[in-house]
Amino acid sequence: MSKRSDARLWIAQRATAALLALCVTVHLVTIVYAVRGGLSAAEILGRTRGNVGWLAFYTVFVLAVAVHAPIGLRPVVTEWLGWRGRSREWAALALGVALAWMGMRAVLVLYA
Amino acid sequence: MTALQVDVWRGAAEGRLQRYDVPRFPSQTVLDVVTHIQRKLDPTLAYRYACRVGMCGSCAMTVNGVPRWTCRTHVDRVAKNGVLQLRPLRNLPVIRDLVTDMRSFFDKWERAGGHFEGASTKADDFARVAPDSAARQAADAGIECIGCGVCYSACDVVSWNPDYLGPAALNRAWTLVNDPRDKAGVTRLRAIAGDAGCHACHTHMSCTERCPKHISPTASIAGLKRAVTRAALDGKL
Numbered sequence: 001m002s003k004r005s006d007a008r009l010w011i012a013q014r015a016t017a018a019l020l021a022l023c024v025t026v027h028l029v030t031i032v033y034a035v036r037g038g039l040s041a042a043e044i045l046g047r048t049r050g051n052v053g054w055l056a057f058y059t060v061f062v063l064a065v066a067v068h069a070p071i072g073l074r075p076v077v078t079e080w081l082g083w084r085g086r087s088r089e090w091a092a093l094a095l096g097v098a099l100a101w102m103g104m105r106a107v108l109v110l111y112a
Numbered sequence: 113m114t115a116l117q118v119d120v121w122r123g124a125a126e127g128r129l130q131r132y133d134v135p136r137f138p139s140q141t142v143l144d145v146v147t148h149i150q151r152k153l154d155p156t157l158a159y160r161y162a163c164r165v166g167m168c169g170s171c172a173m174t175v176n177g178v179p180r181w182t183c184r185t186h187v188d189r190v191a192k193n194g195v196l197q198l199r200p201l202r203n204l205p206v207i208r209d210l211v212t213d214m215r216s217f218f219d220k221w222e223r224a225g226g227h228f229e230g231a232s233t234k235a236d237d238f239a240r241v242a243p244d245s246a247a248r249q250a251a252d253a254g255i256e257c258i259g260c261g262v263c264y265s266a267c268d269v270v271s272w273n274p275d276y277l278g279p280a281a282l283n284r285a286w287t288l289v290n291d292p293r294d295k296a297g298v299t300r301l302r303a304i305a306g307d308a309g310c311h312a313c314h315t316h317m318s319c320t321e322r323c324p325k326h327i328s329p330t331a332s333i334a335g336l337k338r339a340v341t342r343a344a345l346d347g348k349l
Contacts, residue, residue, distance in 0.1 A: 006306035007344035010337070075312060079272035084307075 001089060009071050016068035023061040048110040055111040062103030070096040116191060118145055120157065121199040124206045129197065130154075136194075142182035143171050145196065146210065158209040166324065169260030173210050174199040179265035181324045201265040203278075217261050217278070224281035224309070225300035230293050239293045251290040254283045254332045256325045263319035263329055275308040279319035279329030282310055286332035289339055298348050301340050305349065310336040 034043065048054045070092035077083040077091075114136045119129040132149050143161055150157045161171035166184040173182050176190050176197050190196065204212035221227075232239065241248050263279040264270055270278050285304045288294045304310050310333045319329040343349045 001307070003302045003305040003309075004344060004349045006309075006311055007340050007349055010311045011341055011344060075273070075307065078307070079269070 009074075012067055013071040016064040019060065019064040020068060023057070023064060026057065027061065045110065050111070055107065058107045058110070059104070062107055063100060065103060066096045066100035069099060114194065116145065116187065117195045118149065119195070119197045120146075120149065120210070121206075122157070122209055124208055127206075127209075136187070140187045142173070142175050142180070142185045142187060142190065142196065142198070145187060146173075146182060146198065158207070158211045160211050167258065169258040172201055172260045172262050172265070174201060174265065179262045179322055181260060181262065184324060201261055203265050203267065203270045204261065212261070214261055217264050217280070218259070220277045220281040221259075221284055223303060224277045224285045225288065225296050225303040226281055226284040228288060228291065228294055229296040231295045232293065241292060247290040247292060250335060251287045254287045254327050254329070257283055257327055258325065260324065262322050262324060266318040266322040268316055268318060269312055269314055273308065273312055276312045277304065277309050279313075279333065282313075282336055283327060283329040283332040286335050289336065298343055301336075301343050301349060304336055305340045310340065313337075 034047070073095065074088060074092050077088060083091075115133040116136050118132045118134050120132060121127055122130045132153050134145050134148050134153075137144070143164060146157070146159050147161075150159060159171075159173070161183060162168040163170075164183045166181055169181070171182045172179060174180075175182065175185055176192065176195075178190075179201055180190070182198075187196065198210060200206045200210050200212045204214060204217060207213050257280055259280060261280070263283075267276075267279055269276050282304055285300055288296065288300060294300075306312075313330070313333045315330055315334070317328075317330045320327075320331070323329065340349065
């Protein structure tokens, strides 16, 4: 991987980290708020169904995770398992696609 | 006179700790202890030193698990219960006993573009660098490194990723990035970017914690990350 790509991935990871700091905070506050009177599927769906705001928020959240986590796992698998080279990059890409797919599926189900 | 129990690494990559009893003296340094062993108890012990006063950086060893200059480390400060354990610096191949092969350490300085590349000739006037300029201040903060290898030995990322350039080489590169006379520019940033360069640093700050010169290679590496980011965003990398 070129130095330019390395630098871009690092920037992407830092930028998504900043987004995630915000997203996780909003998410946790929402959880604490939502469970005050008990938690039910109907209550969650009542909040998210047809709500473009929550759709946008969790779309950003999921996509940030899908970018952030695979980039960060690359050095982890290199340092702990000695895994490097092209196969590592493909595995990271596959993880990113899987996270985005699973996450967006959940987001869309809660919206539609 | 009380005796100090000193366990010293003997061998190379494979070896064992050997126990020596060394008499205690006032203001005794760890280097004094090693020298006593080599001169009075066991002349086969291999170790390295030169200046004895914290200028050359050649006597660094692992003292009770911590990389230190042995010449500037008093026994009183580190000998818990009168016991010392001395090993060679971590993250470097051991030649024999307490002597490491530092070639990989210095090769990485070269790989990091750690040499000055000027463009002026002797016909040119002296470069004038304002002492209070931000670049000069940043270079000043890292310039006193004497290449002892303590930070390199303290760095966990080096042990996990042997290709990693390490704190000292990156700190050196940062001082040159901040030298307005130096013309390596983006070439050096390419050399220090990436998985084996500044982006591999986890900001554990072990290098900063252990540097005997109180330099912060962590801050230098953070500066390199910012410089690389700017170059990447400008499309220059």
